[in-house]
Amino acid sequence: MKALVIGSGGREHALVWKLHQEGYEVFCAPGNGGICQDATCYEAKSVDELLQLALKEKIDLTVVGPEAYLAQGVVDVFESHGLKIFGPNRKASQLECSKVYAKLLMDECGIPTARFRLFDDPVQAEKYVERCEFPIVIKADGLAQGKGSYVVMSREEAFNVIDSLMRKKIFGESGERIVVEEFLRGKEMSMMVLTDGKTYVPMMSAMDYKKIYDGDRGPNTGGMGSIAPAPHYSENLWRSVREEILDKLFPALEKRNVIYKGVLYLGLMITQDGPKVLEFNCRFGDPETQSILLLLESDLLEMLQAVVEGELERRKILWSKEKAVCVVLVSGGYPESYKTGFEIFGLNKVKDAIVFHAGTKKVDGKIVTSGGRVLNVCAKADTYAKARRRVYEEIEKIHFENMYYRKDIGLFIS
Template identity: 50%
Template sequence: MKILVIGGGGREHALVWKLAQSPKVDKIYCAPGNAGISQYAECLDIKAEDITGLLTFAHEHKIDLTVVGPEAPLVEGIVDVFQNHDLRIFGPRKAAAQLEGSKAFAKEVMVRCQVPTAKYAEFEEAQAAKDYIQEHGVPCVIKADGLAAGKGVIIAISLAEALAAVDTIMTEKAFGTAGNKLIVEEFLEGEEVSVLAFTDGKTVVPMVSSQDHKRIFDDDQGPNTGGMGAYSPAPVYTAKVQEQVEKQVLDAVINGLADAGIAYQGVIYAGMMITRDGPKVLEFNCRFGDPETQPVLMRLESDLVEIMEAVVDRRLHEQEIVWSNNASVCIVIASGGYPGNYEKGEVIMGIDQVTEAEVFHAGTRFDGGEITTNGGRVLGVTALGKSIGEAIRTAYAAVEKIDFTGMQYRKDIGQKALAKKRD
């Protein structure tokens, strides 16, 4: 088989790494890829959003399966385009991808399907949003409606922060047209968990649980990022919570969309807060999460190609998906200044010294034979262990071997899991 993977981050490196393990695969291409991905795939000078260029390449090279990593091409309808040209592609069609493309749409689906979620209101005018916030008070959560690379969510503790957030999103257009509409949600207290699932539109098969770390600094301080690390499994995701999520969230949404004439095929990602009242959905994503994919795929023992083909062919019910009992931890190493302004082109040293973990590249490139930084999140160092504690120790031991000017990373990834184990 010839496979085309779209994207160039840590998630895509993990996907390529796992797909390359399948005996069914002869050749992998990745557009655009990165320095790490080039170990397993031929990287292409085609951007992930260049649907026409990707379509042309897939046709000319007789690609057997295309796997879409990032959300933007999914929301733009790349699956519809490929399928209309009789090309096999893994991911939801445009109508289904609006579950991530529009937070207002996702909220409407949740309400219709009786999925537990935070109370909310949506606005298209800044002043109306401000009036609502002043009436209902803080803390609250303010979200740009559209895609904002994981950064369009602002948790406002004070009234001043909340009003400023509205201006940032709607007036200053910090996230572009994603801020044409805005959601104001009630603030939920609890612990977050991410659950991804494979689905062919009829059958839903959840993956193992994970927990992301969104804030840039230890102890969940500082601004939100695309994710500074993750671990799997998440102890907060108990058997009772799992049962609730599978019935009230995953099955409810996939069946609800099907009833509305929308067949969802691919990966669905539910980001949830486990509150005193049970799990409540914060957001849905229409693809593999980043960095959750890295620790989750480390635990997958089944052939990912076979799973994806079963999803595309709507025969997922035939698949037995096996997971390792080991725990896994991913530590994200980021550029200095991220998630604000940061430098690119810093030489990365020590990756070749790491043998105890997988180093998934997120923002890297080759420059004169050296691997250099080329993004905010640079590497995702991911390790397995018989326990979360062992995986944490192994991952951090690997991180200490890597160095580049300005590198930063959280020192507390997985600590919530350790605290839960001690409870």
């Protein structure tokens, strides 16, 4: 069996690592400095280049990592050529690609979410926030690499965010429309669900840490760490998510002639009134996947194949009862401006954790930084505290110039 993973981040390295562990022949495009140790990497980046690679190598199953490829219709193109590919098609991926689409759909079918207003005119948006009680949340409509959501504490800050998104267009067309919504209080949780269009099965729950600084302070990032399972997950909670969200969502999509196949990521806030949807993503979470896959005891490729072939109902997914912790090492200055090209030292000294590469590349035989989020250091143990201790002890062995990471991932969780 040959598997192709599309992408170049920590999530993709975790997928490659798991498939490689299972004994499959793994390819990745474009990959990174660490992925190439577990897979054959190609520089293919465009949808057409990826298609030609899959045809040339006779790939049995392709797994899509980043959401941008889903938005470009890579699933539609592969399927039109008779290739098996894991991920929702372009129409279904609107759940992530447009916050406006997702909020209107949730409103239409009664899925619990934050109260909201939509705007395509910055002046009207500013008039509305003048009357708001703070904090509020402002979100760009389109894709923004996990950085398009802002918790806003004042009117002045709201004006700045609206100006940045809608006039300065820091995320391009993604900010032409915005969502302004109420700030929900509670505990955040990430849940991913596999679905073949008929059956849906929950994966291990997780909790991620989005803010750059300890104590959940500072701007949002693509993710600074994760733990799995989420400490506040329960069977009763899953029952609420299934009945109040999923049992409403999938029939509503079907009415719109959308058959959703792949993984659906639910960003949830567990409020005093029950779980409410913060966002939908149409791909594996990053860095949640890095933690979750450490705990997966079933064969990953068989699971993904079952989704693509409509056989999910026949599969039982087995999980370890251990706990997993992932800490992300980033370039100093991230998520704003940062420098790259620094050699990474000490990777060969790490023995008691797994390091998934994100923003790295190989230059003259050396691994150097090439992005904002650089490495993911992950470990599992029978308690969060033990897994956390392993991760931070191994991080001490790694060094690159301007390296930064949060010190509180998994802290205060027994």
